[in-house]
Amino acid sequence: MLTFAGFYGLMALGLNLVWGMAGMINLGLVGFFAFGAYVSALATVNMGAPIPAGVAAASALTAGAGVVMALTTRNLRGDYLAIVTLGFSEVVRLVASNEIWLTKGTDGISGIPGPWRGRVTPETFNLIYLAIVAVFVVAAFWLLERVRHSPFGRVLRAIRDDEQIAAVAGKPVVAFKVQAFAVSAGILGTAGALYGHYISYVAPDSFAPLITIYAVLALTAGGTGDNRGAVVGALLLVFFMESTRFATGWLPGLRPVQVAAVREFLIGASLVVVLRWRPGGLIPERIPRA
């Protein structure tokens, strides 16, 4: 479970860079996550690449996809980026379901290697993997904290608060936004790749739009704009999801599909509630001193 918190934490950190700092939106988080998972799975299973190479390829290619999308909507209002990213996540699922020669369609790719999987007991594997994910989360956190305190991060916040003033101050707004979006997409792709190597199986069904909501919920609950908020939010999210699983188990007389519906409803509803009454999250953003 903590490992999953790590995946959501990485996604929330990636989202924080574009949304929390640069004020851009990505509603297709799950698309980038899935893209990264598939790239790494294909590289390791079909081409026999070592796992680190697969993860690296996933980060790089996902960042590239992010550049394309940020460039396409560079002169438009954020709404367009929202539509394009949401569309991207659907197209990723379509391609994954239909290019059977490449992705085995809805059957998914199984047997994705994990580090030391099979050579140690499953419990040890889980622990090792938790450590690996934790290292990635810490690294991303450190990197993004550096960004936040750097002149680069300051410019991103300026763009978020008023793009025109940032442009008047001589900052190349488009270049900043594209870079931020690319780094963020790269982090999402990395999270996806790590997920694939952990579960050892990826299929289009694993990447439902609900995952985007999970990541947004983690970030907004923890505190948009604050990297600690992203990590804390991810932990809260996993705790919340587990407790809804526990609570809905006690509801009598419901069919399994109804139980699933109640849980998904609660996730959606809680995001609305957080946005409405606690938009700053648990850890509201504090602007670091320059």
Add this chain to the structure above:
Amino acid sequence: MPELLQLLVNGLMAGTVLAVPAIGFTAIYAVLRFPNFALASHATIGAFGGYVANTAGGLPAWAAVAVAFAVAGLVGVLSDTLVLRPLRPAGAITTAIAAVALNIALENVVRFVFGNDHRGYDLPLQRDWQVAAIRVGPQQFQNLLIALVAMAALFLFLAFTRTGKAMRAVADNPTLANVKGVDADRVGRLVNFVGMGLAGVGGMLLGLDTSIDPLTGFRVILSVFAAAVVGGLGSIPGAVVGALTIGVAEELSLVALAPAYRTAVGFVAILFVLTLRPRGILGERAY
């Protein structure tokens, strides 16, 4: 050649049906200035509302469509008043995110009540009509007529009634409309009723061709966005032109691509239009 003509006819018919929810999306965008992604679940709710009227209430399809409009429209007004309107001051993007969350919540309400099974409407079986080398299903033709009637009604409403004019005024210039004493809240409720109602009609028309399930609306949402963006976000004639373009493009893509990629056509069209002409075919401005 006859095959191409058949695809063209199919595309125009599909495009006309697609235009209905696309108008809803673009009308809400024009007045309230945010992309309301909850449209998908409202299309589903309309489809299920029509389904209950059709199977349990015994109404014929064309009458059940009116039920679909009313149900989806009412849910649209309620969900907007309770959930989205309080968030609007926080900005278009926050509202859009909340709309995605709202969409998931509503979709699961439908799932809770009706389950995940595919359901079919209660329709008389009819043989396809044959005109020269072109085949047309009577149900598709009826859908086409319903879509045209819905659009004509909307046009008359916007062009000739006082309320319709108020709606256009707010879309055009909210500040000026406010100065002139137009009640923006009322117009907001109205556009949600009409827009989500149209989404419900669209969901039902799409369901009449095949079957419905909680994901009915979500499956077409990409085509709906594409129609609205290609035509020019915020422009109602644009949504119609965009929907026809997307409808034909999706059908013609069948010549070269696997059927499953029909919806990807919409995404490619969005990227293409945003790169070359961001305001779309008929849009006046892009933001």
